[in-house]
Each structure stands twice: as structure tokens, then as C-alpha cells.
Amino acid sequence: MMLAISETGLWSNLRVRKSRARHRTMTCSNSSNEGNTELGSVLGGRLYLGMDFGTSGARFALIDKQGTTHAEGKRDYPLFMALSGPKLRISLTKLTESLEKSEETMDWARSWKSTLFSLLEDVPSHLREIVTSISIDGTSATTLIVDSNTGEPLWRPFLYNESCPEALPTVRSIAPENHTVCSGSSTLCKLVSWWEREDSQRKSALLMHQADWLLWLLHGKIGVSDYNNALKVGYDPELDAYPSWLLSQPYSQILPSVRPPGTSIGHVKEDIRSQFGFPEDCVVCAGTTDSIAAFLAARASQPGKAVTSLGSTLAIKLLSTTRVEDARFGVYSHRLDDKWLVGGASNTGGAVLRQIFTDEQLEKLSANINPMVPSPLDYYPLKTAGERFPVADPNMAPRLDPRPQSDVEFLHGIFESIARIEAKGYGLLKDLGATEVDEVFTAGGGAKNDKWTKIRERVLGLPVSCASQTEAAYGAALLALKGAQ
Numbered sequence: 001m002m003l004a005i006s007e008t009g010l011w012s013n014l015r016v017r018k019s020r021a022r023h024r025t026m027t028c029s030n031s032s033n034e035g036n037t038e039l040g041s042v043l044g045g046r047l048y049l050g051m052d053f054g055t056s057g058a059r060f061a062l063i064d065k066q067g068t069t070h071a072e073g074k075r076d077y078p079l080f081m082a083l084s085g086p087k088l089r090i091s092l093t094k095l096t097e098s099l100e101k102s103e104e105t106m107d108w109a110r111s112w113k114s115t116l117f118s119l120l121e122d123v124p125s126h127l128r129e130i131v132t133s134i135s136i137d138g139t140s141a142t143t144l145i146v147d148s149n150t151g152e153p154l155w156r157p158f159l160y161n162e163s164c165p166e167a168l169p170t171v172r173s174i175a176p177e178n179h180t181v182c183s184g185s186s187t188l189c190k191l192v193s194w195w196e197r198e199d200s201q202r203k204s205a206l207l208m209h210q211a212d213w214l215l216w217l218l219h220g221k222i223g224v225s226d227y228n229n230a231l232k233v234g235y236d237p238e239l240d241a242y243p244s245w246l247l248s249q250p251y252s253q254i255l256p257s258v259r260p261p262g263t264s265i266g267h268v269k270e271d272i273r274s275q276f277g278f279p280e281d282c283v284v285c286a287g288t289t290d291s292i293a294a295f296l297a298a299r300a301s302q303p304g305k306a307v308t309s310l311g312s313t314l315a316i317k318l319l320s321t322t323r324v325e326d327a328r329f330g331v332y333s334h335r336l337d338d339k340w341l342v343g344g345a346s347n348t349g350g351a352v353l354r355q356i357f358t359d360e361q362l363e364k365l366s367a368n369i370n371p372m373v374p375s376p377l378d379y380y381p382l383k384t385a386g387e388r389f390p391v392a393d394p395n396m397a398p399r400l401d402p403r404p405q406s407d408v409e410f411l412h413g414i415f416e417s418i419a420r421i422e423a424k425g426y427g428l429l430k431d432l433g434a435t436e437v438d439e440v441f442t443a444g445g446g447a448k449n450d451k452w453t454k455i456r457e458r459v460l461g462l463p464v465s466c467a468s469q470t471e472a473a474y475g476a477a478l479l480a481l482k483g484a485q
């Protein structure tokens with residue numbers, strides 16, 4: 001039995017394109033998006049819906065064939081606690097303790113499902129009627145083990161940055177040396193960890209990623225993933241198949257099927273279609289991961305161009321003609337059509353900032369930073385112990401001292417230290433043989449901080465600019481557009 005402690009799905013930043021109003025896409029340069037705003041003039045009369053399920057909240061973007069945004073919105077994840085059985089009569093103290101440990105007892109699947117349907121409600125109903133296709137990106141390696149008959153989770157989800165090092169010896173014994181799955185936070189380590197812990201439910205179990213499961217709620221064809229989300233369970237996007245060393249394992253029976261991102265999986269289920277007023281021909285398309293969606297949104301198409309997602313975490317993606325992977329450093333390559341998105345994801349990033357400063361404080365303090373003067377402070381900003389990239393060390397400790405008296409200096413030191421991690425990441429990709437980076441675009445909440453951008457330009461020694469679009473949801477909408485075509 002589930003007890004919903006509180007539903008805090010806050011409605012924020014819903015920006016609907018008003019007829020005859022000028023619409024402003026969410027860009028760093030605040031360029032406006034000129035054009036006839038009459039609904040009837042929506043190019044081709046059809047719209048494409050992308051949803052991004054990030055670390056701290058979810059967003060949607062609704063675009064037309066030309067890429068013009070017609071509506072966008074955001075929801076924070078509501079807090080559902082998975083309290084069951086006699087604990088229902090727990091004391092307030094126990095409940096408070098549970099809330100404090102909310103990450104362990106949070107009912108994430110219920111929160112994501114609730115957020116999905118809240119976001120669909122937030123899409124203006126008159127626009128929903130002309131939505132042709134939908135796609136979703138989710139945090140990479142966020143893993144659900146569900147009942148293949150009902151889709152109900154059999155276990156709590158393993159989050160993207162969760163590590164299962166106890167499974168590493170088994171995974172290393174079957175995978176090629178330094179393969180992408182040879183990291184404690186890989187999906188395969190999470191699968192092996194569950195498999196070795198649970199034998200009663202193996203027969204009906206099915207592995208799905210966060211984006212796969214949310215898309216399944218819309219199309220109803222269980223067990224379909226994409227080759228970006230499936231990379232970290234061991235899918236080989238070059239072979240376009242699971243490798244034999246994985247298929248020969250007993251748990252390969254619970255792996256999902258895999259499609260290229262953006263390909264149509266099927267029509268929206270009838271109950272969902274009638275509940276939200278989607279047209280009969282509305283299709284649901286295979287998704288991707290959040291940092292790849294952010295890369296797609298930036299529309300960087302030449303090798304050497306890169307996108308740094310400065311969200312709760314720091315994920316870098318470099319477009320390369322060569323594939324590179326080395327789990328010792330948390331480096332792997334995603335396939336993007338005929339090229340490779342080489343990169344990795346660090347646990348440093350905005351989540352550390354959010355532990356210390358509010359967004360308003362970040363704005364105020366940043367105004368007093370001189371980005372051209374290097375900070376002498378040498379931190380390794382992490383929320384908790386454990387790092388994935390450019391060092392794969394599940395025990396790496398956060399380093400955020402000494403803390404200076406001045407919060408401006410403290411924030412400057414954090415920005416500069418994260419910039420150094422970013423620079424180390426790009427340098428590592430070059431050393432491992434990837435195409436050398438020549439320009440970095442930025443996505444995510446940190447993209448709007450001009451002072452941080454200047455610090456990063458100085459530390460990277462490269463031009464750093466704002467992506468024309470900064471939202472992963474926009475990238476997911478481009479996938480939906482691709483799927484419809």
C-alpha cells in the first residue's frame with residue numbers, strides 16, 4: 001500500500017504560445033522567434049511533442065515542422081513515499097526520518113508517471129489535437145525491473161548515478177576489458193545486482209529504462225528501448241544487436257528490444273488518446289537519454305562540435321568520426337546516425353550548487369565574480385562520494401574546503417573547479433583518439449550563467465557559446481519530428 005506524503009508537482013514556467021503574441025524560445029541570447037502565431041498557420045498543421053525527464057524535474061516542448069516552439073512547460077517531481085504495511089502508523093519522527101532519507105524511500109516510478117500525465121495536461125488542449133508524434137528522453141542508466149505482464153515495477157528503480165559495485169566482478173568476467181558496462185553505475189551492473197538478489201520473480205521480469213517505461217505508458221507495447229538508453233546494458237550500436245557474450249547470460253531473457261531513437265513504435269493507446277485528445281494518427285517514437293537530447297537540441301552537426309550539459313550533473317558529448325570507449329575513465333560512445341557521440345557524465349554539476357545556494361543566490365553572487373581572474377581554490381564538487389567521469393571511482397570523496405569567508409569567492413572556486421573537470425574530460429577524449437573539440441555549446445541550467453561561461457572559455461581555451469536551444473525537451477521534440485517523417 002502506498003502513502004502519498006505530499007504532491008508538490010509545482011507548475012512553473014508554463015509558456016504557451018499565445019495567438020498573435022510574439023513567442024520567445026528559451027535561448028541564452030533571448031532571441032525571439034518571429035513568425036505568424038495563428039494556430040491555423042502552424043506549419044503543416046501538425047505539432048511534435050518532446051518530453052525530458054531530467055534529474056530534478058521534467059519539461060515538455062511542442063514544436064512545428066520548422067522547429068518553432070509553440071508551447072513549453074515544466075513540472076517538479078511530486079514526492080511519493082513507498083511506505084507499506086505496519087509502517088503506515090509510524091510516528092512523525094520516523095516519517096521525518098523517512099523524508100530526510102527520501103532518496104532511498106521515494107516512489108520514483110509513481111512520481112514519474114504522475115509527472116508524465118501532469119505534463120500532458122499542461123499541453124494546451126487545442127494544441128494536443130494536432131500533435132502528430134511524441135518522444136521522451138530520460139536520465140541514462142536509470143533502470144526499472146518490471147513485470148512483463150503488467151509493466152508494474154518489481155523493485156524500486158535504480159537511479160542514473162546509483163552504483164552497484166558488488167556486480168562488477170560478474171560483469172567484468174563476461175564483458176570485454178574496459179567495456180562501457182564495466183562501471184558500477186552501468187545498467188548491466190544494476191541488472192546483475194537485481195538478478196543475483198531476486199530469483200523468485202525472474203520469470204516474469206523485464207528490464208526497462210526510465211524513458212522506455214514512460215513511453216510504454218503511452219503506446220502500450222512493453223519492452224521496447226532505443227540504442228542510446230540500451231548502451232549501458234551492453235547493446236552494441238555498431239553491431240545493432242546485443243553481443244553474444246551478453247545473449248549467452250541467463251538474464252538476457254529480460255532485456256528489451258532495441259530501436260533507433262526517433263523511430264515510430266506505435267500509435268498512442270486508445271485510452272490515452274481519448275483522455276488527452278490526441279489525433280488518431282498520433283505515434284509514439286523511441287526516445288534517447290537526456291544529455292543526447294540536449295545535444296540534438298543544440299543542432300551541432302560537425303565533428304569537433306560538443307555540448308556540455310550543465311544540469312544537475314556535468315555530461316559532455318563530442319561529435320566524433322571515431323568511436324572511443326574506456327570504462328577506466330567512464331568514457332563511452334553513443335551512436336548518432338553515422339557518427340559517434342563520445343563523452344561521459346560526471347557526478348559534479350548543479351546538484352552540488354543547489355545543496356549550497358538557491359538559484360537567486362547564484363544569480364546575485366555570480367554578478368560579483370570576475371571571470372577573467374583564475375580562482376586559487378581547488379575543489380572536487382560532488383553531492384556525495386562517487387565519481388563516474390573523467391575518473392571512474394565509486395569512492396571518490398567530495399572536496400569543497402577550505403570555504404572562504406566570501407560566498408562570491410566560494411562560488412567562483414566551485415565554478416572554476418567544475419570547469420577544470422570539464423576541461424579534463426575533453427582532454428581525455430582527445431588522448432583516447434576522439435576528434436579534437438573545437439567549439440563547445442552549453443545546455444542545462446548552468447548555460448544561462450554568463451560568468452560561468454567566461455570562466456569555462458578561459459579554462460577550456462575554446463569558444464563556449466549557448467546552444468540555440470538549451471532544453472533537452474526540444475531535442476526530444478526533434479526526435480518526434482524525425483519519427484513522424
Ligand SMILES: Nc1ncnc2c1ncn2[C@@H]1O[C@H](COP(=O)(O)OP(=O)(O)O)[C@@H](O)[C@H]1O
Nearest residue numbers: 054055056311312350351353354444445446449
Ligand atoms: N544562474 C545559475 N548559474 C549556475 N547554475 C544554475 C543557475 N541557475 C540554476 N542553476 C543550476 O542548474 C541546475 C538545474 O539545471 P537543469 O538543467 O534543470 O538540471 P536537470 O535537468 O539535470 O535536473 C541546478 O542544479 C542549479 O543549481
Ligand SMILES: O=C(CO)[C@H](O)[C@H](O)COP(=O)(O)O
Nearest residue numbers: 139140289290291313315345
Ligand atoms: O548524468 C546523467 C543524468 O542527467 C546521465 O548519466 C547522462 O545522461 C549521461 O549519460 P548518457 O551519456 O548515456 O546520456
